[in-house]
Amino acid sequence: MNRHTKHLYVFGPFRFDPEERLLMRDGNPVSLGPKVLETLLLLVENAGHLVDKDELMKRVWPDAFVEEGNLNKNIFVLRKTLGQWDGSLEYIETVPKRGYRFVAPVNHVSEMEARTQSQPEPLLGAYLIGKKVSHYRVLELLGGGGMGLVYKAEDLKLGRRVALKFLPEDLASDPLALERFEREARAASALNHPNICTIYAIEEHDKQPFIAMELLEGETLRELVSSASSRASRDPTNLLQLDKLLDVAIQVTEGLEAAHRKGIIHRDIKPANIFVTTHGQIKILDFGLAKLQESEISVERIATEHKPNRESELHLTRTGATIGTAGYMSPEQVRGEMLDTRTDLFNFGLVLYEMVAGQRAFTGGTAPLVREAILKHTPASPRELNTEIPAGLDAIINKALEKDRALRYQPAAEMRAHLEKLRPAVRGKIGVGRSVLASVVAFLVIGAALWFTRSHRSTEGRAPGEAASTHCEFKRERRDWRRNFARWQVAGLRRSAGNPCSVD
The missing domain is CATH 1.10.510.10 (Transferase(Phosphotransferase) domain 1)
Known part of the structure; x- marks a missing residue:
């Protein structure tokens, strides 16, 4: 059975999550477009080694024939975003007529290790906080990732709280991407359903488009x-x-x-x-x-x-x-x-x-x-x-x-x-209902708690060295708690609800 432990790439003050395509600086999101992040991933995965420009273009745009200028633009955006650190060391080296090399030291660490090493600094994108954007007053930065930064704001016209999502600069400056964004955001704004986050408006601030949506x-x-x-x-x-x-x-x-x-x-x-x-x-x-x-x-x-x-x-x-x-x-x-x-x-x-x-x-x-x-x-x-x-x-x-x-x-x-x-077999047989959020939280955390209890009991009466070894074992096992708990919670269901129902 495979175990999934998330790993991050750490370089300078940055952490890069390759699965979520999310770049963080000191724990705060950096807004970059998806293809820029894909370019960064390929360079970081091959840190210290030359990545041929043709290979980069093939991997970043596998189904479209693009000009070298598109890749050069991605590299420019990355250099502008990463800048320099430690006084002079650059992140990305150009090898003339061949490609690029990521030259900064890169550590491949687990998500837990990266969390313990992070040192928070002032939020990126905080310059908008307190300012008026169109008829919205920005209150705080909520987060962001590859598709932009999200702020909490007050709609000064309607007197309600909303979320504002700004497109990354590299996408906002592309006419074709902007045209598509506006066309599809208008289509999404037509959706009015309780299980879909509502889009209120598409607007612009300093030539950068943003979406006002449900908070x-x-x-x-x-x-x-x-x-x-x-x-x-x-x-x-x-x-x-x-x-x-x-x-x-x-x-x-x-x-x-x-x-x-x-x-x-x-x-x-x-x-x-x-x-x-x-x-x-x-x-x-x-x-x-x-x-x-x-x-x-x-x-x-x-x-x-x-x-x-x-x-x-x-x-x-x-x-x-x-x-x-x-x-x-x-x-x-x-x-x-x-x-x-x-x-x-x-x-x-x-x-x-x-x-x-x-x-x-x-x-x-x-x-x-x-x-x-x-x-x-x-x-x-x-x-x-x-x-x-x-x-x-x-x-x-x-x-x-x-x-x-x-x-x-x-x-x-x-x-x-x-x-x-599947509902009739279990409705009314499983006890008092709780909110979906409370249930999901319990589903996600109870496995870790049970593993902790088992580990704690197993260390009682042991020598310090043995206890420490058991604790390390627990830390490894805890990473896979979702699979174990999934087994426990469904087993409890089977005992409560009887035989599993089938689908015709």
Whole structure:
């Protein structure tokens, strides 16, 4: 059984998460576009070694023929962002007529090690705090990543709190990317559904576009997973029962169903884009923004003065289609094919797989290895990893993860209907209901607590050296607590609800 331990690249004051494509400086997000981050990843993965410019272009734009100027622009943005450190040492060295080399020392460390080493400094992007942007007053920086920085703000016209998301500078200055962003953000703003984060307006500040959207309070599934090991709960009754897991899954499929009816595909469903509010409501994040990542500049680059027409709309849709987060991509995303609604269902199937099996369906040391696994490997059935998973849920996940799109659920409504069929067997048999957020938190933290209890008992009466050894063993085991706890919580369900239900 594979164990998944996240590792980060650390260089100077920066930390780079290769899975989430997130660059941090002293614990704070740095706003860069997805292709700039992909360029950085390839250089950092090969730190100290020459990376040929042709290989860089092939890897960063695998499905579009681009000019060398596109790569040069990415390198310029990276150098501007990284700057210099230790007085004079540069990060990226140019090897004339050949390529580039990342020359700064790079450490490949676990996420836990990186956290203990980080020293927070003043927030990047804090210069907007307290200022008026259009008719919004910026209150605080909430975070950000590859698709921009997000601020909490007050709408001075309507007297409500909103979130403002600014596009990265390198994307905002590209006419084609900006055109696509505005077109798709307008489409996403037409979505009005309780399980989709609402977009209020598309505006501009100092020639940099931003989106005003619904302000949410709570945490993403990704944040809950990341913070689980630091939480403490010793109450074994606070388990996430299947009815609560189904609440999360059904709400997500309802949101996807509403978007798909409008002809909008998310293309980047993952734990970081699924938000659990403090009231237990699920919100899907970044509709339209995820689609922006598909737009790249091909050899038929449209000039700045280009006027939209039917042909250009087709170009904007087809050019450069490798998008998504490596561990949550569909086979058609990896191949750079045209995407449809079934891609979202595959992505969500991967999220469900991770929740019930305790590990990702496809893993690898690098993004290319993960993509290769998605294309060539068949993941173990969730029930093979956890024999207590109900057969019905196992069947739903396996169907969602079919590599052939024709064999998957076709509309999201079909997947939702099958999830609904699992409810009668457990409704009313699992105890007093709790909010979805509380249940998800319990699901994520109880495994760590039980491992801690076992470790603590096992060290009683031991010599100091033996106790220290056991503690180290516990730290290693704790990293894999999700898989173990998934087994425990579903076992509890089986005892409460009887035989697992099946899906017709």
